[in-house]
């Protein structure tokens with residue numbers, strides 16, 4: 001087959017792929033809701049956080065929750081949900097992403113790579129204020145995901161690296177259940193890609209250090225995706 005024929009085949013294939021994507025988008029109830037909703041969230045992923053928060057004792061709405069860090073936040077759907085739950089102005093919300101985030105009232109944004117030390121230092125500086133002199137976070141959210149490469153081993157390794165870095169950050173910056181006086185105080189919600197190595201991460205890192213750890217696959221997360229979330233409540237370090 002000539003190069004031209006192959007190119008035509010490829011373009012037909014990618015056309016049918018993009019048609020399939022478009023028709024899936026049109027059928028997706030969460031995309032429909034986002035388009036129809038007057039308060040339109042910036043991203044479909046906002047519905048995942050709304051669903052998880054509703055299903056798990058509204059952890060974002062607890063009166064002692066005053067500082068939230070949202071990692072991998074662009075375009076800002078989760079931060080919009082958090083700003084809403086924290087009544088647009090109560091407390092500190094810090095959103096971090098490699099990509100720019102359009103301003104959201106009540107949210108401070110950092111455009112940087114979370115995986116470098118200067119970014120975690122910057123987050124800590126923003127968390128520290130007279131009401132929160134120790135600069136602790138009550139909730140840390142991570143929807144961070146590296147670009148999918150198609151190479152499963154590489155993608156799993158990238159997910160594990162992100163989860164480890166998020167856990168390390170949480171271990172230094174999350175308010176403990178004891179200091180809040182609530183068994184479920186100090187919450188980490190972190191996205192991962194399903195693999196036995198991530199189960200090991202949950203068993204060795206998360207379970208010994210939180211009072212409760214749940215595996216969550218929200219209804220609004222596509223069934224075909226390997227993504228899941230660990231919801232960890234009650235930071236109680238060993």
Ligand SMILES: C[S@@+](CC[C@H](N)C(=O)[O-])C[C@H]1O[C@@H](n2cnc3c(N)ncnc32)[C@H](O)[C@@H]1O
Pocket residue numbers: 042043045046071072073074075076077078079096097098099112113114115143144145146147
């Ligand atoms: C699924 S999107 C997040 C969607 C977001 N929760 C929302 O509701 O709008 C994942 C994000 O992780 C970000 N990301 C991936 N690696 C990152 C890193 N090392 N540092 C900061 N952000 C990162 C990507 O740029 C991307 O915007």
